[in-house]
Amino acid sequence: MIMEELRVKRIKEGTVIDHIKPGKALKVLRILGITEDHEHIVSIVMNVPSKKLGKKDIVKLENVFLDKDTVNKIALISPRATINIVKEYKVIEKYVVEPPEEIVGIVRCQNPRCITNSNEPVKPKFKVISKDPITIRCHYCSRIMSEEEIEKNII
């Protein structure tokens, strides 16, 4: 077993998000809505050695199962992240994240004059127009945003 696998204990039931870009674990939690009110055990490691990525982050959520559309939002900041669904200490499903077709309420539009940046009660909404590299277009003002811009504007 390689070193980074030993760093955090195995979980019995839940979701392991692996191969997160180094440093992005905290943003992943924010995207998934895991805050200080969360009741279950959460383990996070940042900057552990990774053969694939040099360094990576890992998030383990005990007793939490997320729908694919929710986890796929992680693709916005970490396109190579992998999801492992664990039951009785075994990985029963594994897949690489993929951005959803539409992104609502996670990213702020970079255009300061966009209606979603006014005081109107309008949630920012984007269509994903390219998955790799990721590019999105605002539903309201058509502003195009790149991966780097998206990352800076995660809400």
Added chain:
Amino acid sequence: MIMEELRVKRIKEGTVIDHIKPGKALKVLRILGITEDHEHIVSIVMNVPSKKLGKKDIVKLENVFLDKDTVNKIALISPRATINIVKEYKVIEKYVVEPPEEIVGIVRCQNPRCITNSNEPVKPKFKVISKDPITIRCHYCSRIMSEEEIEKNII
């Protein structure tokens, strides 16, 4: 060895912050200024079972040593947290956090009319007037803030 001690791997050199109030680990990172640009390994567990507290959070910072005044800021949100300084896998120093005399730039003043909430370049600054329960007084407007109020206003 009890279960929660196994959950995150031992560290070789660095600082372990234990007995953090459940859910507060992410705020602890913010207080210490550990962000996504941090280069060293960080491990965080939230809501693990604790004999003393029922549940607790733990933060392990590899290769990071913080001065006492910095770690003591943690007392603002988690007064029973303990600090373990680790060298060569051994805890060489251990203490319970204690709030510093003065708190600068970590807590926002709850008084909306305080100068620190205007556009003036004035950092919020408080004197700690009671340590348990923690109570602080704004240097500029004399507003008194309780533990609960402090927690809501961590920057």
